Amino acid sequence: xxxxxxxxxxxxxxxxxAVVNALDLRIESGSIFGFLGPNGSGxxxxxxxxxxxxxxxxxxxxxxxxxxxxxxxxVRLAIGYMSQSFSLYGDLTVDQNLEFYGRxxxxxxxxxxxxxxxxxxxxxxxxxxxxxxxxxSGGWKQRLALASALLHDPxxxxxxEPTAGIDPVARRDLWDLxxxxxxxxxxxxxxxxxxxxxxxxxxxxxxxxxxxxxxxTLEELRSLPGVNAPGTVRYFVRADRVMTxxxxxxxxxxxxxxxxxGRDLHLVVSSDVDxxxxxxxxxxxxxxxxxxxxxxxEDVFVALTRARTDVA
Amino acid sequence: xxxxxxxxxxxxxxxxxxIHVVHDPTTLVLAxxxxxxxxxxxxxxxxxxxxxxxxxxxxxxxGQIAVRVxxxxxxxxxxxLVYAAGSREQLHxxxxxxxxxxxxxxPPNFSADVIAGRPAQLQxxxxxxxxxxxxxxxxxxxxxxxxxxxxxxxxxxxxxQLIDVRPRTLFNPSLRSANFLVPGLxxxxxxxxxxxxxxxxxxxxxxxxTLDQLLVTPIGSTGLMLGKIVPYxxxxxxxxxxxxxxxxxxxxVPIAGSALLLLVLAIGFLLAALGLGLLVSSVARSQLQAxxxxxxxMLPSILLSGFFFERDAMPWIMQLLGYAIPLTYFLEILRxxxxxxAGLAELWPSVTAxxxxxxxxxxxxxxxxxxxxx
Numbered sequence: 001x002x003x004x005x006x007x008x009x010x011x012x013x014x015x016x017x018a019v020v021n022a023l024d025l026r027i028e029s030g031s032i033f034g035f036l037g038p039n040g041s042g043x044x045x046x047x048x049x050x051x052x053x054x055x056x057x058x059x060x061x062x063x064x065x066x067x068x069x070x071x072x073x074x075v076r077l078a079i080g081y082m083s084q085s086f087s088l089y090g091d092l093t094v095d096q097n098l099e100f101y102g103r104x105x106x107x108x109x110x111x112x113x114x115x116x117x118x119x120x121x122x123x124x125x126x127x128x129x130x131x132x133x134x135x136x137s138g139g140w141k142q143r144l145a146l147a148s149a150l151l152h153d154p155x156x157x158x159x160x161e162p163t164a165g166i167d168p169v170a171r172r173d174l175w176d177l178x179x180x181x182x183x184x185x186x187x188x189x190x191x192x193x194x195x196x197x198x199x200x201x202x203x204x205x206x207x208x209x210x211x212x213x214x215x216x217t218l219e220e221l222r223s224l225p226g227v228n229a230p231g232t233v234r235y236f237v238r239a240d241r242v243m244t245x246x247x248x249x250x251x252x253x254x255x256x257x258x259x260x261x262g263r264d265l266h267l268v269v270s271s272d273v274d275x276x277x278x279x280x281x282x283x284x285x286x287x288x289x290x291x292x293x294x295x296x297x298e299d300v301f302v303a304l305t306r307a308r309t310d311v312a
Numbered sequence: 313x314x315x316x317x318x319x320x321x322x323x324x325x326x327x328x329x330x331i332h333v334v335h336d337p338t339t340l341v342l343a344x345x346x347x348x349x350x351x352x353x354x355x356x357x358x359x360x361x362x363x364x365x366x367x368x369x370x371x372x373x374x375g376q377i378a379v380r381v382x383x384x385x386x387x388x389x390x391x392x393l394v395y396a397a398g399s400r401e402q403l404h405x406x407x408x409x410x411x412x413x414x415x416x417x418x419p420p421n422f423s424a425d426v427i428a429g430r431p432a433q434l435q436x437x438x439x440x441x442x443x444x445x446x447x448x449x450x451x452x453x454x455x456x457x458x459x460x461x462x463x464x465x466x467x468x469x470x471x472x473q474l475i476d477v478r479p480r481t482l483f484n485p486s487l488r489s490a491n492f493l494v495p496g497l498x499x500x501x502x503x504x505x506x507x508x509x510x511x512x513x514x515x516x517x518x519x520x521x522t523l524d525q526l527l528v529t530p531i532g533s534t535g536l537m538l539g540k541i542v543p544y545x546x547x548x549x550x551x552x553x554x555x556x557x558x559x560x561x562x563x564x565v566p567i568a569g570s571a572l573l574l575l576v577l578a579i580g581f582l583l584a585a586l587g588l589g590l591l592v593s594s595v596a597r598s599q600l601q602a603x604x605x606x607x608x609x610m611l612p613s614i615l616l617s618g619f620f621f622e623r624d625a626m627p628w629i630m631q632l633l634g635y636a637i638p639l640t641y642f643l644e645i646l647r648x649x650x651x652x653x654a655g656l657a658e659l660w661p662s663v664t665a666x667x668x669x670x671x672x673x674x675x676x677x678x679x680x681x682x683x684x685x686x
Contacts, residue, residue, distance in 0.1 A: 051528050076530045087525035089328065091335040096328075103324030104529040148525075 004029045004156055004187040005050065009059035012045050019045045021210040022059065027203070029155075032178065032188040034201030036301065042210045043191040044084065047158050050189070051081050064156050064187075077105075080149030084160040086141045090134030094125050094144055097133055098151065105152040112151075119147040123177065139170025146177065157181065159190045163197065175200060195298045206301055213304045222295050227303045229268070232256055234299065235278065237265040238289040245285035252281055259302055266299055317678060318532025325531065325539025329513075333543050340547070343509065347501040347551040351558055355494050364625050365445050367414040368395035368406045375423020377464075381434065384460060385416065390452040403437070407482060408652060410644075413439045414449050426464060433476045440481040441651035442492040445622075453477050483568070483651050494559045495646040496619045498552065502578070503585045503639050504610060505551055509544040510589025511602040514681075519599055533682040541586050548585070552578050559650075568653030577645050580667050584638035587673025594680040613639045638673075641666035 005027040012020040020042040027033045037043050048054040050063055052072040060067065066074030088097045098120065102112035120126035123143040128136060133144060142162055149157065159178070163171040175197065182188050182202075190201065198204050205215035214221055221227065228234075239245035242263050249258045249267055257268040269278065279290045295303070333340055367385070371378050385391045395412060397403040403415045417435035425432035436453045440446045457477035514537070517523045526536065556574075559565045567574070588609060596602035614620065616634040623631055623640070634640045641662040648654035648662070656663065 048524070053524055053527055073530055076528055079528065081525065081528040083521065083524050085521045087520075087522045089332070089522065092328065092331055096331055100324055100328045101529065103327060104321050104526070104531050106320065106324075106530065 002029045003027065005033070005061075005063050005189060007050070007059065007061040010046070010049060010056055010061050011058045012042075012049060012054060013057045018210045020049070020207075023207075023212050025205060025212070025215065027187060027189065029187050030182060030185045031202035032182050032190060032200070034198040034204040035189065035191040035207065036193070036198050036204060037191075037207035038305075041207050043207060044160055046207070047081075047160050047189065047191065050075075051079060051158055052076060077152065078154055079156045079158060080146075080152070080154040082142070082145045082149050082157070082159045082162055084164065086133075086138075086145065088133050088141070088145055088148060091132060093130050093132055094120070094136070095129040097144060097148060101148040101151050107152065115151050115153070119150050122150070123147040137170075138166040139174065142166060142170070142174060143177075146174075150181075154186070156187045157189065159188065161191050161193070163192065163194065171197075195296065195301075199297050204297065206304060208305055208308055211308075213308060214300070218297060221297065221300045224300070224304075226307045227295050227300050229256065231271050232268050233271045234293050234295055235267045235269055235275065236289065236291045236293045237267060237278075237282065237287060238263060239265065239282065240286035240288070242285070245282050245287065248282055248285060252278075257303075257306070259299070261298075266293070266296075268303075315532070315682065317534050318682075319535045319538070321529065321531025322535035322539045325536050326542055329540055329543045333547075343505060343547050344550060344554065347505055348554050348558055350501050350504075351494065351497050351555045352562070354497055355563055364392040364622075365390060365414055365449055366412040366622075366624055367391045367393050367416060368397050368403055368412040369393055369416040369418065370397040370400060370403045371418050372420045373418045373422035375427075377423035377426045377432075377460075378418045381418060381422075381456070381460060384456045385453075388452055388456060390448055407437060407439050408654075409658065410439075410648070410652065413442070413445050414453075416453075431476050433478050436477055436479040438479055438481045439652075440483050440491075441647060444492070446481055450479050450481075453479060483653075491563075491565045491651060492647070494563045494565050495650045496643050498555045498559065499581070499617075499639050499642045499646055500614055500619055501555060502548055502552055502581065503588075503613060506544060506548040506582055506585040507589040507592065507606050507609060508603075509547065510541050510586050511592040511596065511606050512599055513540045513544060514590070514593035515596050515599050515602040518597065534678050537590055537678060537681060541590065544589075545582050545586055548582050549579065552582075565650065567650045569649035569655060573655065574646070574649045577642070577649075577663060577666075580663070580670060581638060581642040581645075584642075584666055584670030584673060587670050587677055588638065590677035591673055591680070594677050613637050616640070617643050619643060635665070636669075638666055638669050641669070 003026050005025060007023050007025045010020060010023040011018060023046060035043055035046065045054060049056050050061055050068060052068050052075045055069060060069070062068065063075050064078040066078060068075050092100065095116070098116045099112070102116055107115060120129065123146055125140060125144050125147055128140065133141065136144060163174060166174070178188055178190070192198055199218060203215065203217055204221065206213050214224060237245060242260060242265065245265055246258055246260055249255050249265060254270040254273045255267055256270070259266045275290050275292070279287055369382060371382065382393065386393055391414065395406055397406060397415070400417065403417060406412050407415050415437040417437070419433060419435065422432045434457060436449070438446045438449050454477050517526065560567065592602055592605045592609070596605055612633065616626070616630055617637050617639040618634065619639070623634055644662040645659055645666070648659050
């Protein structure tokens, strides 16, 4: 597998603060890379450095073989970028927005028409061709942005929280589209907050306060030592009185960690404790299920973030 | 890192900006109608009072009465005798070249005539371009003549006076303040409109979050800037034509020089004003900042460019600041062409300075822009 995006000790400082600190990434061609982290952890700054919008303080990065500092033009032609907020022109129609980006990438009139038609069909925005972009719903705006970003047929796509603020159906449709693009051999770099989205990515990286804490496939992340402390196992607990179960579980000496997921709890428990004992200790919360589980991606990041903040 | 002076994407940006303009008819109407409205309001409203008017004199008499007249002029707050001319031709040239506003000619045998009790004429040439200066000069010269007459011969009644002040107004014989103010207003209004439009055009893009999306395309920094300002330069030029027509047909200010030359130089001035606007937009992070910076440029421009106050009467530091303002030069050009019938032969220093300043501003803005967008 060839590598499409590679960074070496990529760093951005504003004054004394390292927003992105010595980032090392290797992203393979044709994969979807999910980039996760809390707000303000350096996700957008990383994307902006890779797109040539922000120059790195130190370190290096290359995208599709082009150095982001020395060969900005090469990078610009190789990538498509969809920013966090809607960044097309609301007063221009769908077709005019596409026309503008076609011209911006200096496509000749014939291929401009062809690419506009193809991308409008692919994303489904062709039926709104003469409608002003601001009148579209959130999901359709994102599809239009995607169509604009794809006009020049880039091999790499950067998507900064593409599904923020759109409804679940539109979100699923957009992801189907992203899988299709990756299936065609494109490399996708996607930031997201949503764990279920991250679980659909080929590989995932987690950035916290400028540091890349972990990266790998879901399997690799689940087996990280920091996620499963030695001598512990994870239990899934369903209880009618979830808050009672939460409070009770926290008071038990052999329970290391408790996280609430709706009506359920995830517990990290010493491996020498019998599940029967756990069930009886939580009886007053009307427990219905106690089950051993593998950590979810969210468990992974909760564990990694806690380990991090405990050190600090 | 983006290269400066990269013209790619000019056509694409121009295409998009033209659609913005067409899609926003309210702004377009405002941008075209406001200058005219402002001209009408200010053109009728503004009036000024002046002192220390630059004056040249020619003493062809060399008599004692001539000395008394010149001393009286020197003592007055209104005149500032800066040149002693050697001939009537030189006296006239000093006025045409705008070195002085007033020229006083003491004719031969002036003292002899006065001493002999014969009324003697004192010639006063007045540059009527600025009607307020002309008014003051006229009144002041007449009262000095009357006062001296009374001192020399108390028996003489008010008319005829011994010293007969004969004023002759050049360039704007009807002494209308509109003739002086309206050409200046054209420059001021054009600067307001163009700076605002360009300053907001790029900052607006930054604020709406659409700039990043533009900057990941191969559009060049200069292509982006030019594509954004050409529509506004066109609006600015239409504004110029509008207020220029209003000056000719509503305020009835005649144009003494070449209208064509003025049109060409107006384009040069637009370049300089757009350069200032671009500089603002390359520094400002929000539209509010851009507005405040524009205000910060506008007020000194109006005060220091010579639109209201004679630049000669300002402290040297203020005069120096005025040289950094494109409007200063354009005002000299406007008044020179419209009122005094000046051509390139007289105006070339202002023209060269204005064009160089404009080019300088555009280059600085372009380099700054290339840097801030990388």
